[in-house]
Amino acid sequence: xxxxxxxxxxxxxxxxxxxxxxxxxxxxxxxxxxxxxxxxxxxxxxxxxxxxxxxxxxxxxxxxxxxxxxxxxxxxxxxxxxxxxxxxxxxxxxxxxxxxxxxxxxxxxxxxxxxxxxxxxxxxxxxxxxxxxxxxxxxxxxxxxxxxxxxxxxxxxxxxxxxxxxxxxxxxxxxxxxxxxxxxxxxxxxxxxxxxxxxxxxxxxxxxxxxxxxxxxxxxxxxxxxxxxxxxxxxxxxxxxxxxxxxxxxxxxxxxxxxxxxxxxxxxxxxxxxxxxxxxxxxxxxxxxxxxxxxxxxxxxxxxxxxxxxxxxxxxxxxxxxxxxxxxxxxxxxxxxxxxxxxxxxxxxxxxxxxxxxxxxxxxxxxxxxxxxxxxxxxxxxxxxxxxxxxxxxxxxxxxxxxxxxxxxxxxxxxxxxxxxxxxxxx
Amino acid sequence: xxxxxxxxxxxxxxxxxxxxxxxxxxxxxxxxxxxxxxxxxxxxxxxxxxxxxxxxxxxxxxxxxxxxxxxxxxxxxxxxxxxxxxxxxxxxxxxxxxxxxxxxxxxxxxxxxxxxxxxxxxxxxxxxxxxxxxxxxxxxxxxxxxxxxxxxxxxxxxxxxxxxxxxxxxxxxxxxxxxxxxxxxxxxxxxxxxxxxxxxxxxxxxxxxxxxxxxxxxxxxxxxxxxxxxxxxxxxxxxxxxxxxxxxxxxxxxxxxxxxxxxxxxxxxxxxxxxxxxxxxxxxxxxxxxxxxxxxxxxxxxxxxxxxxxxxxxxxxxxxxxxxxxxxxxxxxxxxxxxxxxxxxxxxxxxxxxxxxxxxxxxxxxxxxxxxxxxxxxxxxxxxxxxxxxxxxxxxxxxxxxxxxxxxxxxxxxxxxxxxxxxxxxxxxxxxxxxxxxxxxxxxxxxxxxxxxxxxxxxxxxxxxxxxxxxxxxxxxxxxxxxxxxxxxxxxxxxxxxxxxxxxxxxxxxxxxxxxxxxxxxxxxxxxxxxxxxxxxxxxxxxx
Numbered sequence: 028x029x030x031x032x033x034x035x036x037x038x039x040x041x042x043x044x045x046x047x048x049x050x051x052x053x054x055x056x057x058x059x060x061x062x063x064x065x066x067x068x069x070x071x072x073x074x075x076x077x078x079x080x081x082x083x084x085x086x087x088x089x090x091x092x093x094x095x096x097x098x099x100x101x102x103x104x105x106x107x108x109x110x111x112x113x114x115x116x117x118x119x120x121x122x123x124x125x126x127x128x129x130x131x132x133x134x135x136x137x138x139x140x141x142x143x144x145x146x147x148x149x150x151x152x153x154x155x156x157x158x159x160x161x162x163x164x165x166x167x168x169x170x171x172x173x174x175x176x177x178x179x180x181x182x183x184x185x186x187x188x189x190x191x192x193x194x195x196x197x198x199x200x201x202x203x204x205x206x207x208x209x210x211x212x213x214x215x216x217x218x219x220x221x222x223x224x225x226x227x228x229x230x231x232x233x234x235x236x237x238x239x240x241x242x243x244x245x246x247x248x249x250x251x252x253x254x255x256x257x258x259x260x261x262x263x264x265x266x267x268x269x270x271x272x273x274x275x276x277x278x279x280x281x282x283x284x285x286x287x288x289x290x291x292x293x294x295x296x297x298x299x300x301x302x303x304x305x306x307x308x309x310x311x312x313x314x315x316x317x318x319x320x321x322x323x324x325x326x327x328x329x330x331x332x333x334x335x336x337x338x339x340x341x342x343x344x345x346x347x348x349x350x351x352x353x354x355x356x357x358x359x360x361x362x363x364x365x366x367x368x369x370x371x372x373x374x375x376x377x378x379x380x381x382x383x384x385x386x387x388x389x390x391x392x393x394x395x396x397x398x399x400x401x402x403x404x405x406x407x408x409x410x411x412x413x414x415x416x417x418x419x420x421x422x423x424x425x426x427x428x429x430x431x432x433x434x435x436x437x438x439x440x441x442x443x444x445x446x447x448x449x450x451x452x453x454x
Numbered sequence: 455x456x457x458x459x460x461x462x463x464x465x466x467x468x469x470x471x472x473x474x475x476x477x478x479x480x481x482x483x484x485x486x487x488x489x490x491x492x493x494x495x496x497x498x499x500x501x502x503x504x505x506x507x508x509x510x511x512x513x514x515x516x517x518x519x520x521x522x523x524x525x526x527x528x529x530x531x532x533x534x535x536x537x538x539x540x541x542x543x544x545x546x547x548x549x550x551x552x553x554x555x556x557x558x559x560x561x562x563x564x565x566x567x568x569x570x571x572x573x574x575x576x577x578x579x580x581x582x583x584x585x586x587x588x589x590x591x592x593x594x595x596x597x598x599x600x601x602x603x604x605x606x607x608x609x610x611x612x613x614x615x616x617x618x619x620x621x622x623x624x625x626x627x628x629x630x631x632x633x634x635x636x637x638x639x640x641x642x643x644x645x646x647x648x649x650x651x652x653x654x655x656x657x658x659x660x661x662x663x664x665x666x667x668x669x670x671x672x673x674x675x676x677x678x679x680x681x682x683x684x685x686x687x688x689x690x691x692x693x694x695x696x697x698x699x700x701x702x703x704x705x706x707x708x709x710x711x712x713x714x715x716x717x718x719x720x721x722x723x724x725x726x727x728x729x730x731x732x733x734x735x736x737x738x739x740x741x742x743x744x745x746x747x748x749x750x751x752x753x754x755x756x757x758x759x760x761x762x763x764x765x766x767x768x769x770x771x772x773x774x775x776x777x778x779x780x781x782x783x784x785x786x787x788x789x790x791x792x793x794x795x796x797x798x799x800x801x802x803x804x805x806x807x808x809x810x811x812x813x814x815x816x817x818x819x820x821x822x823x824x825x826x827x828x829x830x831x832x833x834x835x836x837x838x839x840x841x842x843x844x845x846x847x848x849x850x851x852x853x854x855x856x857x858x859x860x861x862x863x864x865x866x867x868x869x870x871x872x873x874x875x876x877x878x879x880x881x882x883x884x885x886x887x888x889x890x891x892x893x894x895x896x897x898x899x900x901x902x903x904x905x906x907x908x909x910x911x912x913x914x915x916x917x918x919x920x921x922x923x924x925x926x927x928x929x930x931x932x933x934x935x936x937x938x939x940x941x942x943x944x945x946x947x948x949x950x951x952x953x954x955x956x957x958x959x960x961x962x963x964x965x966x967x968x969x970x971x972x973x974x975x976x977x978x979x980x981x982x983x984x985x986x987x988x989x990x991x992x993x994x995x996x997x998x
Contacts, residue, residue, distance in 0.1 A: 237966070244962065245992060249993065
């Protein structure tokens with residue numbers, strides 16, 4: 028641990044680092060690594076994180092889920108498909124028969140049935156729905172996760188501000204820079220490349236302490252922001268590895284498998300809950316295989332059987348642990364699917380009227396917003412754009428949707444001009 | 455540290471104020487006249503500016519700092535231990551100038567210039583990945599230009615004409631997207647960002663959408679013709695020829711926001727940026743465009759070549775943008791920020807802080823026939839370039855050039871520096887190692903160009919065998935030399951510091967390292983760890 032000459036903490040030293048210092052002193056040198064991971068699950072750290080406020084989990088339906096086969100059913104119409112409706116907890120509102128558990132959670136949901144968006148294909152839609160800007164502008168827009176990391180993340184946290192698993196976004200941290208880049212892990216919690224030290228812990232510790240000594244020497248002469256940014260990132264990389272055990276779900280997962288369903292995606296949702304509890308402000312989990320140009324119904328039935336327990340399990344678990352009121356859970360993909368069923372029993376990409384669901388932190392539950400026409404071929408009331416959606420998400424999380432940034436000398440805003448948050452959905 | 459006495463700005467200023475023709479420099483009396491070297495004129499401008507603005511500035515940097523800085527800037531790597539030792543022991547007062555001359559005359563300089571301009575022209579993630587992944591032929595073409603020090607205006611002209619083998623790739627990256635090409639071309643060669651005017655009239659400048667599409671008119675008739683590929687595996691590259699049609703116009707349909715579906719645009723005549731419309735003979739009435747068949751080796755010639763007219767206009771010495779944008783960019787390569795900053799945004803409202811200096815640089819560059827090597831030689835020989843990088847100011851790119859800038863090493867430079875420092879010149883750093891380095895060190899800045907350390911960069915540095923391979927003991931490398939040496943540890947620590955950081959350790963550092971390296975009987979591990987520590991320092995990460 029390095030204190031500078033007058034014993035004052037450097038700016039890389041901070042609350043959780045001081046906590047670690049205590050832990051280190053308590054256990055003696057060398058054991059800090061093993062001990063540190065355990066700290067994260069402790070009640071005090073969770074409370075610390077909670078005080079910091081909001082968090083966000085994005086359930087990403089990669090390929091684009093079908094609105095008509097989930098939350099905007101069209102029984103009796105030519106576009107309906109074979110799935111039946113079931114009554115949800117909300118009087119008069121029905122959902123797909125393969126979402127029975129979610130039907131019981133509707134009072135937590137803000138359902139937008141009137142998404143009308145502008146990017147009809149995968150790479151551009153994925154980009155657009157992660158940044159609320161068009162990819163063709165060729166501006167380095169940051170993803171939602173990077174923005175949330177910047178605005179509601181605790182910059183002193185030992186954990187990355189933006190964790191993602193499975194198939195997810197394609198824009199990265201854009202103009203916000205590498206400080207906010209996504210940290211990709213597997214849905215079972217396996218860490219990415221280069222997170223396993225090749226040195227024994229004792230060597231690692233002495234080596235890192237020698238580097239700390241050198242940086243403290245260097246700090247006497249070199250105080251530019253660039254140097255400091257390098258030093259802070261180095262400390263973050265060490266602290267992250269000490270928190271590695273947080274990502275390990277092997278012990279807890281068997282106990283939660285029933286609630287979330289025994290799937291990779293369910294396990295990812297469980298890990299997301301653990302991460303937001305520990306103070307990670309944004310976690311994204313992708314579910315594969317929604318791009319059902321053929322066999323839409325086989326595909327969606329299988330996907331919903333994974334989605335339904337995972338999503339409802341997440342909401343229940345968040346509620347139970349008191350996190351739901353501060354955790355916004357977003358359910359969306361890059362496109363909806365056509366009302367028209369094609370000759371391969373598939374549905375193609377659709378952007379004229381599709382569904383996205385919000386729940387939890389900052390969202391008024393039990394609200395169905397907007398509608399499509401009788402066959403679901405277009406929005407009938409209250410069209411919502413990408414910008415409106417993002418303005419709603421940002422507002423729910425307490426972030427100004429018109430936050431201004433610069434790329435070179437060009438000003439750029441968190442959401443495009445004219446974007447409006449949906450008041451009806453905000454708690 | 456260098457004493458103030460070597461730096462005579464105050465005297466220079468005093469004498470300029472008297473506005474007599476002569477003034478005192480560090481090494482004697484010099485008259486500012488037509489033969490005064492540009493380096494002196496630069497220093498005069500900058501020191502005058504400091505005086506006017508009451509800016510505190512740094513003194514001359516020490517020899518170690520200069521040595522590392524100039525190697526990185528001219529060669530893209532750090533000096534070896536022996537090179538550093540030779541330079542630091544040299545007693546010649548002109549040794550910096552001598553070293554600059556030597557570095558500029560070496561093929562490494564050509565290689566480094568090629569890498570620099572390749573990045574300027576393509577960026578880290580160029581479009582048309584298929585075509586731009588392997589740019590070997592383009593880089594070969596470019597390095598020929600630097601090998602003969604071909605004047606800047608001439609090689610840019612050849613780039614615009616795109617008939618030499620390899621040069622076609624600049625156009626090919628935009629693969630028949632003339633609007634994207636317009637944006638890049640204007641940014642790189644005219645120092646002007648006109649992308650705003652693509653969708654609406656520019657809010658802060660005179661530029662209108664007509665200006666944007668006027669420029670696009672020069673590119674709209676270009677055809678990128680696929681010519682197959684050469685080589686195989688990783689070495690495979692695609693080949694292209696650039697054709698130009700005799701007909702075809704940009705269709706302009708107004709402000710994008712007011713765009714109605716189905717509305718047809720009107721043809722826009724080519725127009726030089728902020729200049730005249732292109733005068734063009736009308737097409738013969740019976741003209742029929744010849745076919746551009748895929749795979750054909752010889753392409754039809756246009757009746758009238760717009761790209762030739764663009765090349766003439768762009769590279770003309772009276773072009774209001776071209777030479778200014780070039781000197782400003784080359785200046786920023788060595789001084790951190792442009793006199794106009796960002797370097798490709800002359801149109802913005804920000805006023806350059808040294809407008810007269812920019813004028814002088816531009817005029818001299820033109821007078822010296824666009825000689826890049828001459829310009830670089832003058833820049834790095836200036837006192838302004840050789841300022842110390844330390845000081846209270848936390849800004850990496852100080853606004854008044856009052857001290858040296860701090861810039862992160864590029865992915866290529868970090869690899870090269872690790873290789874030199876590690877002491878095994880035969881080490882192969884291409885293949886997956888190169889890919890990892892480019893991935894983790896490729897784009898270390900935010901939208902404003904400020905450095906940001908990333909988590910993934912450090913995880914890679916901490917735990918990757920790709921990095922470890924530069925360091926761990928191999929026959930004859932630095933670790934091996936240190937382990938086998940019979941010298942006292944203090945001297946071995948000196949060698950280690952000089953090899954990695956191009957400087958000797960300060961006393962507390964020497965004491966600490968000497969103790970560290972003897973703290974365990976397993977010397978090999980300790981040596982490896984200590985070298986890793988120096989390579990992971992912020993001091994190593996930046997050129998300062």
